[in-house]
Amino acid sequence: xxxxxxxxxxxxxxxxxxxxxxxxxxxxxxxxxxxxxxxxxxxxxxxxxxxxxxxxxxxxxxxxxxxxxxxxxxxxxxxxxxxxxxxxxxxxxxxxxxxxxxxxxxxxxxxxxxxxxxxxxxxxxxxxxxxxxxxxxxxxxxxxxxxxxxxxxxxxxxxxxxxxxxxxxxxxxxxxxxxxxxxxxxxxxxxxxxxxxxxxxxxxxxxxxxxxxxxxxxxxxxxxxxxxxxxxxxxxxxxxxxxxxxxxxxxxxxxxxxxxxxxxxxxxxxxxxxxxxxxxxxxxxxxxxxxxxxxxxxxxxxx
Amino acid sequence: xxxxxxxxxxxxxxxxxxxxxxxxxxxxxxxxxxxxxxxxxxxxxxxxxxxxxxxxxxxxxxxxxxxxxxxxxxxxxxxxxxxxxxxxxxxxxxxxxxxxxxxxxxxxxxxxxxxxxxxxxxxxxxxxxxxxxxxxxxxxxxxxxxxxxxxxxxxxxxxxxxxxxxxxxxxxxxxxxxxxxxxxxxxxxxxxxxxxxxxxxxxxxxxxxxxxxxxxxxxxxxxxxxxxxxxxxxxxxxxxxxxxxxxxxxxxxxxxxxxxxxxxxxxxxxxxxxxxxxxxxxxxxxxxxxxxxxxxxxxxxxxxxxxxxxxxxxxxxxxxxxxxxxxxxxxxxxxxxxxxxxxxxxxxxxxxxxxxxxxxxx
Numbered sequence: 001x002x003x004x005x006x007x008x009x010x011x012x013x014x015x016x017x018x019x020x021x022x023x024x025x026x027x028x029x030x031x032x033x034x035x036x037x038x039x040x041x042x043x044x045x046x047x048x049x050x051x052x053x054x055x056x057x058x059x060x061x062x063x064x065x066x067x068x069x070x071x072x073x074x075x076x077x078x079x080x081x082x083x084x085x086x087x088x089x090x091x092x093x094x095x096x097x098x099x100x101x102x103x104x105x106x107x108x109x110x111x112x113x114x115x116x117x118x119x120x121x122x123x124x125x126x127x128x129x130x131x132x133x134x135x136x137x138x139x140x141x142x143x144x145x146x147x148x149x150x151x152x153x154x155x156x157x158x159x160x161x162x163x164x165x166x167x168x169x170x171x172x173x174x175x176x177x178x179x180x181x182x183x184x185x186x187x188x189x190x191x192x193x194x195x196x197x198x199x200x201x202x203x204x205x206x207x208x209x210x211x212x213x214x215x216x217x218x219x220x221x222x223x224x225x226x227x228x229x230x231x232x233x234x235x236x237x238x239x240x241x242x243x244x245x246x247x248x249x250x251x252x253x254x255x256x257x258x259x260x261x262x263x264x265x266x267x268x269x270x271x272x273x274x275x276x277x278x279x280x281x282x283x284x285x286x287x288x289x290x291x292x293x294x295x296x297x298x299x300x301x302x303x
Numbered sequence: 304x305x306x307x308x309x310x311x312x313x314x315x316x317x318x319x320x321x322x323x324x325x326x327x328x329x330x331x332x333x334x335x336x337x338x339x340x341x342x343x344x345x346x347x348x349x350x351x352x353x354x355x356x357x358x359x360x361x362x363x364x365x366x367x368x369x370x371x372x373x374x375x376x377x378x379x380x381x382x383x384x385x386x387x388x389x390x391x392x393x394x395x396x397x398x399x400x401x402x403x404x405x406x407x408x409x410x411x412x413x414x415x416x417x418x419x420x421x422x423x424x425x426x427x428x429x430x431x432x433x434x435x436x437x438x439x440x441x442x443x444x445x446x447x448x449x450x451x452x453x454x455x456x457x458x459x460x461x462x463x464x465x466x467x468x469x470x471x472x473x474x475x476x477x478x479x480x481x482x483x484x485x486x487x488x489x490x491x492x493x494x495x496x497x498x499x500x501x502x503x504x505x506x507x508x509x510x511x512x513x514x515x516x517x518x519x520x521x522x523x524x525x526x527x528x529x530x531x532x533x534x535x536x537x538x539x540x541x542x543x544x545x546x547x548x549x550x551x552x553x554x555x556x557x558x559x560x561x562x563x564x565x566x567x568x569x570x571x572x573x574x575x576x577x578x579x580x581x582x583x584x585x586x587x588x589x590x591x592x593x594x595x596x597x598x599x600x601x602x603x604x605x606x607x608x609x610x611x612x613x614x615x616x617x618x619x620x621x622x623x624x625x626x627x628x629x630x631x632x633x634x635x636x637x638x639x640x641x642x643x644x645x646x647x648x649x650x651x652x653x654x655x656x657x658x659x660x661x662x663x664x665x
Binding site: 042043044045046047048049050051052053054055080081084085087088089090091092093094096098099100101112113137138139140141142146147148149150152 | 397399402405412437438440473474479481482483486487510511512513514542544546547548549551572574575576577578582607610611614615616617618619620644645646647648649651652654656
């Protein structure tokens with residue numbers, strides 16, 4: 001009884017198998033070729049991304065040699081190496097090491113694995129659990145980064161030094177975060193040959209589209225004397241490029257004549273630019289009247 | 304033979320993109336058409352092997368079985384106490400662009416398992432303890448009550464979550480991205496159902512995000528349909544946490560074609576716990592295990608990881624080629640090479656790993 005039904009099942013399976021097999025044989029070489037080529041080409045090219053694989057201008061990822069301060073450790077270690085696992089609601093042991101959460105979940109916070117130790121004890125690297133984890137002598141679990149090569153000796157030394165120095169937060173985190181200009185194109189004091197299609201400003205935060213008014217920024221051409229009052233407004237259109245809300249484009253309505261130009265921010269309440277957290281733009285440059293200058297450049301005539 | 308190879312290769316196409324893994328265990332189950340519980344005490348696999356698992360390890364896995372029946376370990380100290388363990392020691396060499404290569408010998412892990420059956424086939428207590436390197440760490444510890452007549456069981460304590468292929472390689476993208484692996488056991492209760500064809504579990508646990516203080520919880524479950532030659536499973540997990548809610552869904556499958564076993568897994572994650580809000584991630588695994596001869600396995604894996612579906616050109620891949628040789632029972636040698644590829648501006652995403660591993664178990 002038992003063996004009869006097994007036999008029937010066997011035949012059925014074999015039939016299914018043979019027809020599947022026929023189909024595969026036909027598509028196998030093509031499918032395999034396609035799949036391997038497809039996958040090999042799958043790794044991202046990184047266009048428009050910082051070293052952490054995040055869109056440029058979304059903060060962090062400055063890179064450079066590591067130094068013993070929190071921002072550098074975040075940008076060189078936590079974000080690029082650790083957040084592969086330690087981010088989001090699935091982060092191991094609830095430890096999120098992304099830029100927004102790492103400091104608050106590290107300094108003086110008990111470790112989950114060894115609750116008698118805190119993850120970072122300011123001034124005491126030997127008794128900081130995170131240091132033990134990256135050096136590979138924590139009493140529980142694996143060396144971090146899990147499954148990856150251990151951090152280089154100079155990197156560990158910098159993190160130790162930061163803890164010895166009191167595990168201070170990043171300067172930007174100590175002060176309330178500000179909304180500011182990161183870079184501009186053209187850069188300040190550039191001399192442009194020929195005309196310029198548009199001026200681009202890149203910010204450290206997403207710009208609140210609702211705060212963008214045609215008067216939030218203005219482009220002026222300054223007379224040769226450079227005196228106050230001797231400048232004329234250049235008509236330009238202000239726009240927020242859809243794919244990158246960290247940038248603003250100022251497009252002159254007609255080609256720029258040779259001369260000295262400057263871009264000014266409007267600081268009158270209601271007209272000023274703000275980021276998506278409603279923080280107004282902070283500028284430390286000196287101003288013209290009440291309105292600070294963001295950028296100055298020159299346009300030379302076509303030769 | 305040619306046809307078979309071609310077929311195998313084509314299956315890669317079917318299970319496409321990534322692969323990874325392991326040491327073995329899931330592919331062995333597919334090879335034999337077994338459920339995890341055929342060889343392991345734990346119904347969801349991994350850890351302590353049962354009588355069948357040990358017989359298999361002695362007679363089917365190794366190139367050569369040595370010693371007489373009296374000379375080998377039988378798994379039990381008494382009728383009610385079963386012990387087991389795994390030791391893995393390795394030599395690894397890591398290379399990344401722009402940094403000197405690092406190489407070293409290491410004792411990767413030593414784990415000991417024990418199970419006491421207080422009431423045969425009904426009530427048992429299980430412990431999985433990592434004893435080295437460093438000091439002891441408990442990975443699993445639970446009490447399980449089973450109703451073998453109907454296939455149900457319930458367990459409570461600390462255990463690995465039931466989700467997808469329980470690969471030996473915990474750094475496989477599918478294990479990292481889902482956050483569910485043998486490095487992330489959780490505490491709670493699990494209800495399971497095991498029949499010849501079906502295996503299903505649902506677990507309610509704290510969730511990693513609530514490890515310290517949170518008030519939320521995690522619900523994880525999977526259903527696997529097992530056939531002699533193939534199997535397919537669906538898995539899902541939902542975490543409620545102050546850090547943000549997280550949902551994970553996956554499908555995984557295995558297929559045997561002649562000497563080759565194919566494994567595939569695809570997972571999608573939606574996680575609100577990121578600084579900028581919700582992020583959607585995905586990962587794929589494809590694995591081929593080719594049983595070249597008794598005791599010899601060639602493993603090829605291809606993996607794909609999409610860290611944020613809203614950001615283009617940020618994907619990562621990983622290819623691995625491993626050779627696994629089991630010369631005699633309870634001893635395995637593995638050598639492998641893993642190639643990571645990611646965006647050129649991140650060196651860690653473009654590293655290479657070469658390793659040789661010694662694995663002894665009982």
